[in-house]
Amino acid sequence: xxxxxxxxxALARIPRGVxxxxxxxLLMDISSxxxxxxxxxxxxxVLGTSAFMIGLIEGLAESTALIVKVxxxxxxxxxxxxxxxxxxxYGLGALTKPLFALAPGAGIVLGARLLxxxxxxxxxxxRDALVADLTPPELRGAAFGLRQSLDTVGAFLGPLLAVVxxxxxxxxxxxxxxxxxxxxxxxxxxxxxxxxxxxxxPGPRRGNPxxxxxxxRLDRRYWWVVAVGAVFTLARFSEAFxxxxxxxxxxxxxxxxxxxxxxxxxxxxxxxxFGWLSDRMSHRRLLMLGxxxxxAADLVLAADPHWGVLLTGVALWGVHxxxxxxxxxxxxxxxxxxxxxxxxxxxxxxVSGLAMLLASALAGLLWDGLGAAATFxxxxxxxxxxxxVLAWRGDQTH
Numbered sequence: 001x002x003x004x005x006x007x008x009x010a011l012a013r014i015p016r017g018v019x020x021x022x023x024x025x026l027l028m029d030i031s032s033x034x035x036x037x038x039x040x041x042x043x044x045x046v047l048g049t050s051a052f053m054i055g056l057i058e059g060l061a062e063s064t065a066l067i068v069k070v071x072x073x074x075x076x077x078x079x080x081x082x083x084x085x086x087x088x089x090y091g092l093g094a095l096t097k098p099l100f101a102l103a104p105g106a107g108i109v110l111g112a113r114l115l116x117x118x119x120x121x122x123x124x125x126x127r128d129a130l131v132a133d134l135t136p137p138e139l140r141g142a143a144f145g146l147r148q149s150l151d152t153v154g155a156f157l158g159p160l161l162a163v164v165x166x167x168x169x170x171x172x173x174x175x176x177x178x179x180x181x182x183x184x185x186x187x188x189x190x191x192x193x194x195x196x197x198x199x200x201x202p203g204p205r206r207g208n209p210x211x212x213x214x215x216x217r218l219d220r221r222y223w224w225v226v227a228v229g230a231v232f233t234l235a236r237f238s239e240a241f242x243x244x245x246x247x248x249x250x251x252x253x254x255x256x257x258x259x260x261x262x263x264x265x266x267x268x269x270x271x272x273x274f275g276w277l278s279d280r281m282s283h284r285r286l287l288m289l290g291x292x293x294x295x296a297a298d299l300v301l302a303a304d305p306h307w308g309v310l311l312t313g314v315a316l317w318g319v320h321x322x323x324x325x326x327x328x329x330x331x332x333x334x335x336x337x338x339x340x341x342x343x344x345x346x347x348x349x350x351v352s353g354l355a356m357l358l359a360s361a362l363a364g365l366l367w368d369g370l371g372a373a374a375t376f377x378x379x380x381x382x383x384x385x386x387x388x389v390l391a392w393r394g395d396q397t398h
Contacts, residue, residue: 011142011272017134018143020195021127022150024187028090029151031184032116033158033264035100035177037257038166039109040240041247042173049106051244055364057106058238061113063357068121071346082126082133082342083197089123090191092116094184101177125345132333132341133198138279140333145275145326149268152321154183156264159257166254218344222335226348228287229328231389233355235294235382237363237375239263242314245372248305262311263318270322278327288390290323295383302376 043049043057075085096119099112128144135143158180165176239260246259278286297316300309329345336344359382366375 011146013139014143014146015134017195017198018131018147019150020190021131022147024090024191024195025127025147025151026154026157027183027187027190028093029154030158030161031094031097031180031182031187033155033260034162034165034180034183035097036240037159037162037243037260038173038176039100039113040243041253041256043106043109044244044247045253046173047103047106047109050364051367052361052364053106054240054244055238055360055367057110057113058240059357059360059364060110061117062238062360063353064114065117065120065124065349065353068118071121075342081197082130083191083195085126086123086130087188087191089119089121089126090184090188092119092122094119094181094188097177097181097184100180101174121349124349125342128329128333128345129341130197131329133338137334141279141326141330142272142276144329144333145272145278148271148275148322148326148329152264152268152271156261156268158183159260159264162257163255163261166257171253218336218340218347222332222344225328225331225335226351228386228390229332229348230351230355231382231386232287232291232324232328233352234359235291235379235386236317236320237359237379238356239317240360241363241367241372241375242301242317244367245301245305246307246310248372249307249310250305251307259310259314263314263321266315266318267321270319271326274323275326275330278330283327283331284390286323286327288387290320290327291383291387291390293323294320295380298376298380298383302373302380305372 040054040058043054044051049057093116096112096116099108099115103109103112131143131147132140161179162176165179166172169175242259242263243256246256247253251258274286293316297313297320300313300316303309328348332344332348333341362378363375366378
């Protein structure tokens with residue numbers, strides 16, 4: 001069968017529930033990215049925050065989301081139900097959006113970011129486990145790639161809408177933040193009324209997923225995926241630094257979020273094809289390709305803040321995300337027992353969250369102390385470390 005026809009066939013076979021989860025992610029990402037694509041500039045130009053503090057806030061926020069996922073994942077396995085937790089997480093994310101519009105200082109921004117990311121953390125592991133529950137094993141790479149693609153469509157539509165509104169409303173950050181509330185509420189409504197959770201197979205009474213005998217079922221292959229994910233996160237700090245690099249390129253303030261539009265457009269276009277490809281080729285080769293692409297992105301971004309060079313680096317960053325993010329999720333699902341998938345995604349994200357906090361704080365320190373080029377050169381160095389790790393123990397990744 002030709003590759004294109006096989007690709008279309010896989011897409012048609014992906015369950016309706018995965019499409020619904022993807023559209024929910026799309027709407028929430030429009031809401032979130034309208035704010036996040038402007039937030040570093042808002043903190044820098046309106047609130048007078050340093051690059052280190054921006055990196056610390058972003059690192060704390062993203063790591064909070066990832067750390068909370070361990071608890072929501074464990075709880076979803078214990079209850080045997082996923083949708084309720086996902087709904088709680090999306091609802092919390094929607095309700096925190098007005099805080100950004102009201103924030104008088106960095107403290108409220110930090111509080112709003114943390115609450116928003118707690119919502120993301122609550123919904124993340126149950127949502128990913130739902131995708132795995134809904135999808136047959138031979139389509140999981142494609143399903144995770146599709147959900148990630150739809151999520152990322154929202155992640156470039158959000159900044160694009162933010163640019164349009166900033167131009168229309170003369171750089172009124174707070175007015176844009178108020179508009180972001182609307183798609184967040186739409187996401188909650190779609191999940192509430194549009195998704196029916198699959199029935200759980202009858203079985204023995206569920207126990208505590210993090211009992212020692214249960215955790216022993218997460219074998220060496222699973223923990224190897226966790227380690228690989230952590231090294232990848234160390235190599236890729238917060239995308240807030242892409243926004244700060246764009247400001248150095250002399251781009252008009254209202255147009256700076258276009259760098260996130262470009263990155264997420266490439267990410268959206270590449271996530272499903274690479275997810276489909278991950279069902280058919282070596283995971284190790286794809287992971288190594290993703291690292292090579294990120295090294296290229298870091299070196300390009302370190303070289304010159306000119307807008308043409310910047311967009312090239314940002315596009316390469318998006319290709320890296322498309323190659324690796326759905327693949328790592330599919331690898332977690334493949335390595336974990338079905339009744340422990342929520343817990344497995346939770347621990348994976350716990351470790352990645354701690355790595356994100358470390359990476360973003362270090363990136364902020366380097367930015368303030370040595371400049372932007374040093375930050376991106378350090379990212380390239382962590383990528384080389386990850387390549388060495390994969391070359392040393394690559395047989396564990398497939």
